Amino acid sequence: MRSRLIATVLLVLGAAGCSVATSATDSGGKERPAVVETIAGKSVKSVKLTEMAEKRVGVETTKVAKSGTGTVVPYQCVVYTPDGNTWVYTVTGPRQYVREQVTVANVGGNAGSEAFLSSGPAEGTTIVKTGVIELYGAELGVGK
Numbered sequence: 001m002r003s004r005l006i007a008t009v010l011l012v013l014g015a016a017g018c019s020v021a022t023s024a025t026d027s028g029g030k031e032r033p034a035v036v037e038t039i040a041g042k043s044v045k046s047v048k049l050t051e052m053a054e055k056r057v058g059v060e061t062t063k064v065a066k067s068g069t070g071t072v073v074p075y076q077c078v079v080y081t082p083d084g085n086t087w088v089y090t091v092t093g094p095r096q097y098v099r100e101q102v103t104v105a106n107v108g109g110n111a112g113s114e115a116f117l118s119s120g121p122a123e124g125t126t127i128v129k130t131g132v133i134e135l136y137g138a139e140l141g142v143g144k
Contacts, residue, residue: 034138039098047089047138048096059131061091066123067116075107075115077129079136089128089135090121097128097135 033053037046049057064071079087079099086104089097102120121127128135137143 036139036141044099045139046092046096046098047135048093049138051095054095054131057131057134059095059135060129061126062129064088064117064121064123064125064127069118070105071117071120071123072109072114073102073117073120073127074129075109075113077127077132078102078104078115079132086115088120089132091126091128099136099139 031050033050033056035048037048039046049059062074062077064073066072073088077088079089081087086102087099088102090100092098100121102115103118104115105118106116108114108116
């Protein structure tokens with residue numbers, strides 16, 4: 001499963017033209033599609049895409065909704081990391097995203113299309129719905 005995920009990320013990022021940088025331009029003065037920056041005190045990184053990269057990846061967002069005693073998000077928003085942890089990407093600024101850990105209590109809805117969370121971002125938080133795997137690949141440095 002992990003090798004399949006990595007292969008998918010490589011394929012998609014290669015097609016989208018995304019790469020990771022620590023600055024907005026490469027040594028040749030060209031703008032990089034993604035800038036990845038460390039966040040003090042956190043193990044996750046901030047990913048900022050250029051306008052063109054965001055369009056190529058097809059980033060779409062949605063909001064975390066209230067559901068009973070917890071919250072609910074479209075299941076496609078959830079990223080499973082190789083260690084079994086679950087995450088979503090929150091929108092922290094224009095074209096800027098940060099991975100936030102969630103706890104999936106249950107998967108249900110129409111054909112399992114919803115993830116019911118017992119912990120994670122608050123109701124109303126904007127999260128990424130489409131383009132999640134590309135952001136994860138950029139954060140990890142795939143295609144660098």
